[in-house]
Amino acid sequence: MVAGIDTGNLRGRLAVSPRARSLVPMDPRTKILLVVVANVCVMTVVKTPVTVTALVVSLVVFVMSRSWKILGAIIGVFLAFLAFRFLGAWLGSWYGTLMVITGEYGSRITISLSFAVWLFLTTTPAAFVAALKRSRVPRAIIIPLAVMFRFFPAVVEEMRAIWDAMKLRGMFRSGASMVAHPMRLVEFIIVPLIGSTLQISEDLSASAMIRGLGSPGRSTSVVPVGFGPGDIVGWLGIIAIIGAFVWVHVGV
Numbered sequence: 001m002v003a004g005i006d007t008g009n010l011r012g013r014l015a016v017s018p019r020a021r022s023l024v025p026m027d028p029r030t031k032i033l034l035v036v037v038a039n040v041c042v043m044t045v046v047k048t049p050v051t052v053t054a055l056v057v058s059l060v061v062f063v064m065s066r067s068w069k070i071l072g073a074i075i076g077v078f079l080a081f082l083a084f085r086f087l088g089a090w091l092g093s094w095y096g097t098l099m100v101i102t103g104e105y106g107s108r109i110t111i112s113l114s115f116a117v118w119l120f121l122t123t124t125p126a127a128f129v130a131a132l133k134r135s136r137v138p139r140a141i142i143i144p145l146a147v148m149f150r151f152f153p154a155v156v157e158e159m160r161a162i163w164d165a166m167k168l169r170g171m172f173r174s175g176a177s178m179v180a181h182p183m184r185l186v187e188f189i190i191v192p193l194i195g196s197t198l199q200i201s202e203d204l205s206a207s208a209m210i211r212g213l214g215s216p217g218r219s220t221s222v223v224p225v226g227f228g229p230g231d232i233v234g235w236l237g238i239i240a241i242i243g244a245f246v247w248v249h250v251g252v
Helices: 007-021 028-044 048-065 068-091 094-122 125-134 139-168 175-180 182-210 229-251
Strands: none
Touching: 028 048, 028 094, 028 125, 028 229, 048 068, 048 094, 048 229, 068 094, 094 139, 125 139, 139 182, 175 182
């Protein structure tokens, strides 16, 4: 139990539901490579073909994972930034230029974040660590990433618990009331969350020691890790994004 969270149930849900929800499972190594390639290509080139290709690939992987709510949110945020960009171009003044820049970078950041969210949602910490160990990644990299994968879901769950408790007490009735009272937000949401995150980090550190995460010996994993049909889709996405990236450079 971590600050009101049943960590056993939480880890059970995180370990089972993402893989069960995916139409075609994908190896974590393919996911990591896809995320890195998408972020590098999208954030280094301001070209429509690269942005559109990465957007299509992100929508495809979210459809594969059947995360419909997040898929709708990504489309909505991207379209909002796109409208912001075209509105700024139509205005044609200094603040219009600022709107164009905001819309351009906002849409690209949205795509980059969507891949990161997809990686977190569809990859369990155990599978992530097992894939990195099989790839001979140094422990100095594996351990921080493994702790990070377990830390953020626990923080999100704790944030939801605090928010529900405050709503039951009548402190905040909606997101608008939370924004309208910033001092209450700090006192009743931020401060308890900071205290909970400290406790979560200590429990995760103790859990890592018990699991022997830093042990010099060779460890085993019960999580099956390997390439399958889903990785074909991942590699096609990687090839498509790199192809668009190279094409715009050659075209220039």
